[in-house]
Amino acid sequence: MAVTAVSGVEVRRPVPRLRRLEDERWLALALLVPTAVLLGLFIAYPFFEGVMLSLSSSRVGIPGEFVGLKNFSKIWDDSIFRTAVWNTFWYTGVTTVFKLALGLWLAMLLNRHFKGKALVRAFILLPFIIPTVLSTFAWKWMFDPTFSVINWTLFHLGIITTRINWLGDPDLAMTSIIIVNIWRGVPFFAISLLAGLQTISPELNEAAAIDGARPWNRFWYVTWPLLLPVTMVVMLFSVIQTFADFQLVYVMTGGGPANATQLFATYAYQIGIGTGLLSEGAAISLAMFPFLFIIVVVQLLYIRRVETR
């Protein structure tokens, strides 16, 4: 009622309609200028520069010249680059599966009433809040070849008799960084999925229970489909962050041993900044772009389909 009165008054205002519209456009323009300037200067422009750089033969101190796709064909033939691509996919795939499974489990554990729930929830997010580099150092110290507390524990539990060289063995190094990434990512999944779970009315589950559905079926046919939109968005963020991960691997292994944990970003850093082959480094990090683009498009299309269903 109040609404119709308001809009009625507005129509009768003596301000010409066109001018008011223009006003709104100008205001929008003015409000968007600071954002557009900063994003244009430090995202769009570097992206353009990055493409130009990857097509040149530039090194540190040498401007270089246009060489076409030579850098890309060079990294295509580079066996370390291929290892990095494979590692990135493996790292992203394995961590995402575990983060989703464990995060969902933790969210379900938190989705009830118990004493100290707020406190538990606050503490659980700590791995996600604390700067990654700093918490990763704690893990590196825990995985230390000589002083590892994990080895100490396993030894005293009688599980191992010789030490495990966590970061020195190629396969174990990959497993180690996967563990740390899962550890860091589970809280984000858990808290976001918990928020999703809390929007699902408990009556739906109760109705299904009364109809005789077992817990597993209640989860699979009631909870999971309703949670799917949130799950997909969480996955989208997580997959992109993991795919482009740098700091965790840089601290834990630096890409080693023997490039066993080299990812796109760490290899781009090693080539571009470490050895100063700027154009090749730019080409390596830009090579992430098509993959990221496909991931984003596929997930966004899927999210749209899930949401409009």
Added chain:
Amino acid sequence: MIEGAAWRRWVFYNIPLILFVFVLLFPFYWMIITTFRPDGELYRPWNAPNYMPFWTNHPTLEHIEYLFEETNFARWMLNTMFIAVVSTLISLFCGVLAGYALARLNFPWAGSLGTMIFITYLVPQTLLFIPLAQIIRNFELGDTPWSLILTYPTFLIPFCTWLMMGYFKAIPKELEECARIDGASRWKAMVYIIIPCAVPGILSAGIIAFTLSWNEFIYALVFLSSPDQKTVPVGVTSELIRGDVFFWGPLMAGALLGSIPVAIVYSFFVEHYVSGLTGSVKG
């Protein structure tokens, strides 16, 4: 929730939850215990006899002293704080205005601009760090805090804008219209009516932006070179490791102290942080 006997509750809920909490928090415990443990106890092989790694009877402050006397740690903390605060303020300013425009104003391309903001939200820092380093050098910003203050908004603004759009959309249109009828201009209605309503959202966005800039690593690693300009994550990484030798005591002390500002901010605003995090996911 349908739960059965007490033992079932323990097996299916309490024990798994305790295990989760233990694993998620153990590295922080390990950070703290290492900080206060003397070197003589620290560097004992994992299979040494009579060695109890989980506690120390001789707590010491030597690692923290080393950090403040032998390195620029205090300076790194100040640098990080300054960079995080200023880049957060810049991003909030831009993000609130842009979020308001995209959520509440009608203008051509509003939809596609919103999508573009969302896409930049997804651009990882590692995609552009090499060309960005060139640009920073050309602007002669290299090795200054401004190289980070101006580049951190590239990942903070999209996030703030996206979050603020959600908050602005939830404020009823009538509120603004009432103010406009009472004679307020569009600008005044925004500044005095709508933005104050969105303060919880601004707080959430600000806290998350602060923790994100404190966490940022690769830009700081590439753009800064002199020891007294570094941020905490970069300083700890580059100055407390000499070749293959890790100074674990000071390293853990640095990791612990470097986490404290973020932990304090987080502990005061947990609810805002969580609502911001989940709000950004819901979109």
